[in-house]
Amino acid sequence: MKIVIYAWSLDNGGAERVASLWANGFAEQGHKVSIVLDSLFTPIKYKVSPNVAIIRQYHPQKAIPSKLFKFILKKHFLSNLLEKIWYRVPQNIRKIFLANTLQKENPDVIITVLPAYYKRIKDALNAIGKNTPIIVTDHNPYERPEYAPLSVERIKEKFTDSYNYDFLTVLTEADKLVLQKRMDSSFMKKVYVLPNPLTYTPQVKIPPKEKTILAAGRLDDWHYKGFDLLLQAWSNIHRSFPDWKLKIAGGNDKSTLLKICKKLKIEDRVDFLGFVDIKKEYEKAEIFVLSSRYEGFGMVLTEAMSQGCACIACDYKGRQREIIENDNQGVICPTDNEEEIAKAISNIISNRQYRQKLQENAILRSKYYELPNIMARWNDIFERMGLIN
Template sequence: MLKYLRPDVAISFTARMNVQNLIAVHGTGIPIIVSERNNPIAQRQPLEWEVLRKNLYPYASALVLQTRSVRRWAQGFISGEKIHVIPNPLTQENEISEEISPCPKGMPIVCSLGRLTRSKGFDILLKSFSIATADKPQWGLLIMGEGEERRFLEEMARTLGIRERVFFPGRVKNPSYQLNQAKFFVLSSRHEGFPNALLEAMAAGIAAIAADCPFGPSEIITHDVDGLLVPNEDIDSLSRSMHLLMEDREKRESLGARARKNVKRYSPDIVMAQWEELISRVTQVREIP
C-alpha cells in the first residue's frame, strides 16, 4: 500500500507499529519517522520485539522521543543526530462546563488523575495522604480514573481509615472542571512516558507535586518555582510536601500561577511547529527510486 501511495513521509507511533512501518517501507526510499510514546525502559516489549526495534530503528530517518531522559536509552543503538525530542502538546477545552462533584461541598480537595494501575503509584499517594492529613481530617482526596487496582485501592483507603475522605468517581467526562476545583494536584507515578495529567493540572493554574520518576516530571517542573518535585516512591517526602501545601495557601497560589504561565511552551502551535520542521527536514533528503 505504501509503495502504491508513495507518501512524502511515513510516520508511526509505538514500538510494534514502528517496526511494522520500517519493514513496510524497506527498499522504497520513503522517509520514515518513528516515535516512542511510552517509557521504553519500564514498559519493555517481548524479547523478539526488543530485538527488532533495536535492529530496525537505525534505518529510520528520525526517532521522536517525548523526553530528553529517554535519549540516553536510544543512543545505545541509533545515531544521536537522528534523535529528536518533541513533547506531547497540551490540549485544553475552550469552555469548561460545570458538573457535579463527587466531593462534599466546601471540602478542600487534593486531586490526582490516571489509570488505576500500579505504575501510577496511587498506593503511595493514599499512604502519603493518610500521613499528611493526620491533623487535617477536613481534607479530601479525589482520584479520577479507572483500572484493575480500583478495589485494591478502595480497600487500602479503608484500612488506612480514610475511605470516607477518598473519592473514586471512575472515568470523569470533564476532568478539567474537577482540576479547577482542587487546591492542588499530585502525580505519584512510579514511571511515566510523558505525564499529560501533570500538564493539564498545571495549565489549570493549580499547584502540583510530582514524583521525580522516569521520565518527564523533572523536565516539566522546576522545583519550588512552578511546582514541587519529591523523590520517587518516597512516602515521607510526598506526605511532607502535601502537608506544606495544605498549610500554605500563598505558596499554592504562587506555584499555580507560575505553572500556568510556564506550560505554555507545550501549546499545540509550538509543538506542531516542531513536528512540521522535522517533517520538512526528512522530506528534503527523500530519494525514492
C-alpha cells in the same frame, strides 16, 4: 505536503490523543493529512479537524450496510468481538489492506504513533515498491526500574530495530541520553526530543478551586501509578486537614485500592471518580499529584498545570524535572517515597500564598507545551529530513 499518521484507533490512550492533536496542527498549517486506523469499529472519541481524513485500512462500512454498521458501533460487545477477530488475522493478509491504502494515499511522509507499527508499515510499502520515509514516535521511556524491566520485544524495538528508522522522536532529554550511551553518533542524528502537546488551552487566571487533592490514571495500574503511595501519604496527614479530600479519577478495577483505603481507615476521605470530565476536575482541584513509580512523560501533569493546579510530581530519573523546572513551578519528590509526598501535600495545603504562586507559575510553564510550539518542532524535523525548506 501529504502526511499519513498511522494508529490503532482514536478511542483511548495518550499516544492516540496526541496523534489527533498533531493531525489538527498539520491541517492548520495547510498540509493534507490522513489518519489511517488499524481498528475496524472503535469510535472516534478525540476531536479531529474536518480537514483531516480518517481512514480505516479495511473499510467495513463499505462492506456492511450502513444501518448494521451503526448498530455494531453502538454494541460494544459485538464491535469488541469483531476487533479481536480482526486482530488475529495474519499480518501478511492485513498488510494487503494497508498497502492498498498507502498506494491510494501516496503520502510524502508517514508518522507511526508507536514503534510496534514500523515493520507493518515498511512491509506494506515494500509490497507496493515505495520508499516513503517513516517517522517513528515513541511515547514510552527508554529505561524502567529493575522490578518492572522493559520486555525483550520493547528492547528490540528501541535498541535494535530502531537502526532502520528514518527518524525517531522521544519524549524527553533523559530518553535521548539513554540512547546516546548505547547508540552511535550517526544514529543520534535522526533522534529528536518531541514532548507531548497540551490537550487543553491554559487558563488565563486561576479558576475557582475546591479543597481537593486530585490524581488520575488507570486504577488497575495502581502500583505503576503509585496510588498506594498516595493513599499511604494521605493517611499520614489527613487528620490535620479535615476539610480536604483526595479524589482519584480513572476507570477499571478499584478493588485493591478500596482494600488499601479500608486498611488505612480513610474510606470516607477518598473518592474514586471513575471516568469523568477530567478537565473540570483539574479546574476544581487545588492540588494535583503524579505519584507514579516511573513515567515516560506525564500528560496528566502538564494538563493539571494548564488548569491552575499546584502540582506535585514524583520524578523518574529526570523526566518530570524537565516539566517542573524549579520549585516555583511545582514540587518534585523522589519516587517510591510516601513520606515526601505527604510532606509536599502538607506544605502546599498549609501555605495558601505558596499554593497560589505554584498555581500561577504552573499555568505559565504549561504554555511551553501548547500545540503551536510543538508544531514548530515538527517543522524542524521536516526540515532536517529535507521534506520542506
